[in-house]
Amino acid sequence: SKTVEQRVRALNKLLPMQKQDFKGIFEVMGELPVTIRLLDPPLHEFLPQDDEDIKAIAKEMFIPVEELRATITSLHEFNPMMGHRGCRLAVSYPEIAQMQTRAIMEAAIEVSQEKGISIVPEIMIPLVGEIKELKYVKEVVVKTCEEVIAEKGASIKYMVGTMIEIPRAALTADEIAAEAEFFSFGTNDLTQMTFGFSRDDAGKFLDDYYNKKIYEFDPFARLDQKGVGKLVKMAVELGRKTRPDIKLGICGEHGGDPSSIKFCHDTGLNYVSCSPFRVPIARLAAAQAAILAKQA
Structure with a gap:
C-alpha cells in the first residue's frame, strides 16, 4: 500500500483474523500469563517470490504485475535481520501496531467476558534499541488499548514490555x-x-x-x-x-x-x-x- 488509508483498509481486513487467533490463545490459556509479540519479521517475508503467486496476487489486488514486482524489489534487504523489522516497522507504520493491539485487546475482553475469567494481556514490543523508540511505539499501543477499553466499557488490565x-x-x-x-x-x-x-x-x-x-x-x-x-x-x-x-x-x-x-x-x-x-x-x-x- 502506498498510503496510510490503503494500509488501514487492508489491516481492517486482517483484524478479525488476528482477533480470532488471539481469542483461541486466550481461551486455551485461561488466566495463565500470555505475552504477545507485535510484528517482528521484515515485510518482504510475507510477500510472494514465485512468478505464478505474484501474478495471482496482482490480479486479486487489481494492480499491474510489474507494480507488485517493483514493490517486492523495493522491500528487499541485504541484511534483513538487522533491517526494517520489529519496532522499526511500528515507527514507520504505526497503523500495524494499532491493528494488532486492537486485536489483542478485543480478544482478551471478549474471552474474559465469555468465560468469566481475568485476563491480563502482555504486549511485547520487539527489537528496541533506544528509549525514544519504545516510548513512541508504547504511546501508540497504550492509546489503542484505552480506546478499546472505552469502546467496550470494560475493566481490564494490560502490560506493555519489550524484548532485549x-x-x-x-x-x-x-x-x-x-x-x-x-x-x-x-x-x-x-x-x-x-x-x-x-x-x-x-x-x-x-x-x-x-x-x-x-x-x-x-x-x-x-x-x-x-x-x-x-x-x-x-x-x-x-x-x-x-x-x-x-x-x-x-x-x-x-x-x-x-x-x-x-x-x-x-x-x-x-x-x-x-x-x-x-x-x-x-x-x-x-x-x-x-x-x-x-x-x-
Missing part, C-alpha cells in the same frame, strides 16, 4: 525499564548481534571453530555466559534498579537448554520460554536449578 535483543538495549536497560513493565531477553538475536554472525550462516564455519577448540559449544544452542550472559546480567541489574518489580524472562532456543536455564535462575529471571517440545526438559532443568540454589 540488541546489545544497546541491554546497556541502557535502566532507561528502557522506565517505560517497560517487563523484559523478555530474545537470546537468539542477542547472540547473533553480540557475536556478529548470523545464525543462518554460522553453520558454514562453526565446525572449524569446534575442531580447533576455539568454541566448545554452539552459542545458539547453549547461552554464552561470558559475553551474552554478561549483557543479560547487566540488563537485569539496571532494569531492577529502575523498576524493582520488573518481570524478566528469556525466549528462544536457550530456554530449553539445561545449563542456560540454570544461568537464568542464578541471574534472577522469573521464567524461561521455549519451543513446546523442549518444555519437559525446561521444567526439569528449572526444578534442578532451584534445588541446587537451595542447597548452596
Whole structure:
C-alpha cells in the first residue's frame, strides 16, 4: 500500500483474523500469563517470490504485475535481520501496531467476558534499541488499548514490555525499564548481534571453530555466559534498579537448554520460554536449578 488509508483498509481486513487467533490463545490459556509479540519479521517475508503467486496476487489486488514486482524489489534487504523489522516497522507504520493491539485487546475482553475469567494481556514490543523508540511505539499501543477499553466499557488490565535483543538495549536497560513493565531477553538475536554472525550462516564455519577448540559449544544452542550472559546480567541489574518489580524472562532456543536455564535462575529471571517440545526438559532443568540454589 502506498498510503496510510490503503494500509488501514487492508489491516481492517486482517483484524478479525488476528482477533480470532488471539481469542483461541486466550481461551486455551485461561488466566495463565500470555505475552504477545507485535510484528517482528521484515515485510518482504510475507510477500510472494514465485512468478505464478505474484501474478495471482496482482490480479486479486487489481494492480499491474510489474507494480507488485517493483514493490517486492523495493522491500528487499541485504541484511534483513538487522533491517526494517520489529519496532522499526511500528515507527514507520504505526497503523500495524494499532491493528494488532486492537486485536489483542478485543480478544482478551471478549474471552474474559465469555468465560468469566481475568485476563491480563502482555504486549511485547520487539527489537528496541533506544528509549525514544519504545516510548513512541508504547504511546501508540497504550492509546489503542484505552480506546478499546472505552469502546467496550470494560475493566481490564494490560502490560506493555519489550524484548532485549540488541546489545544497546541491554546497556541502557535502566532507561528502557522506565517505560517497560517487563523484559523478555530474545537470546537468539542477542547472540547473533553480540557475536556478529548470523545464525543462518554460522553453520558454514562453526565446525572449524569446534575442531580447533576455539568454541566448545554452539552459542545458539547453549547461552554464552561470558559475553551474552554478561549483557543479560547487566540488563537485569539496571532494569531492577529502575523498576524493582520488573518481570524478566528469556525466549528462544536457550530456554530449553539445561545449563542456560540454570544461568537464568542464578541471574534472577522469573521464567524461561521455549519451543513446546523442549518444555519437559525446561521444567526439569528449572526444578534442578532451584534445588541446587537451595542447597548452596
